[in-house]
Amino acid sequence: MNPSFDACVEKIIPFHEAAKISEQIRKQKKIVFTNGVFDLIHKGHLTYLSQARDLGDCLWIGINSDSSVKRLKGPERPVNPEEDRALLLSCLSFVDYISVFTEDTPLELISRVAPHIHVKGGDYDLEALPETPLVRKLGGEVRILPFVPGFSSTDLIRRIRQKP
Template identity: 55%
Template sequence: MGLVVTREELKQVVRAQKEQNKIIVTTNGCFDILHVGHVRYLAEARRLGDVLIVGVNTDDSVRRLKGPSRPVNNENDRAEVLASLECVDYVTLFPEDTPVELLTEVKPNFHAKGGDYDPEKLAETPVVESFGGQVKIINLVPGKSTTSLIAKIDKSKEKSNDTVNC
């Protein structure tokens, strides 16, 4: 089970982990409505090293990336839920739209991204490679995404609104 830490606290954590020659893995995302796809992805990311650090977009960042109706869950709730997973060691929030600044601070050995990303097009790739790290693409679980869950909920609400109660 992990801890939610500030960026300043994370710097100290990373320093201590690197002194112990730990392999540090980072990943990032909105993680708005946690589902099995997220859990499997994070477990796979954790297997890349000794320590998994998850960067979570703040609420303002999620709104810029996903639209005004998101996030469904606030940043503190999303961070706490992620930190409760056995495979996650540390969670920190970041207000930027990309994790480039966070990666520059952490300098992970590996940065994991989901299979829907092309490493050549990621803003993170040149940053991670600049300090000798690698970007690793992890296959996603087909049909599992927060967007598809929200669509399913919306469709379910439409059906229930069409039903006449007698």
């Protein structure tokens, strides 16, 4: 394979290795963590992830496993399997690490990564997030970034399926 592709693959960190890798990184870098499905990457995702990376030195993304996406979004999702979603995100220059989690929330992965900052998009309420108490307990902060209107994977999938 090509060395730059190999570098993308190396950014994908197995769940069970997240704590060890994070411990090494957090001594020297500010870790920003976010999570989501990231089924079909669009401009809203790119804007949000780039802004998240600007908050620290290292952007770590937790992506929902296929089984958790089905529980959260329904039986027809995800459109792309977790391996493909992880690989696509890992090829973005401003993404440093990706881990897949199987639970409906990223709480277990957050406890392993222990980010300095946990970020969510503007369509979330800071105090309603199940992650907020854990991140604060770990000494981190939670930030809500502005929502990029007009971009949604769910809407995009709906438009694609309506085409003849």
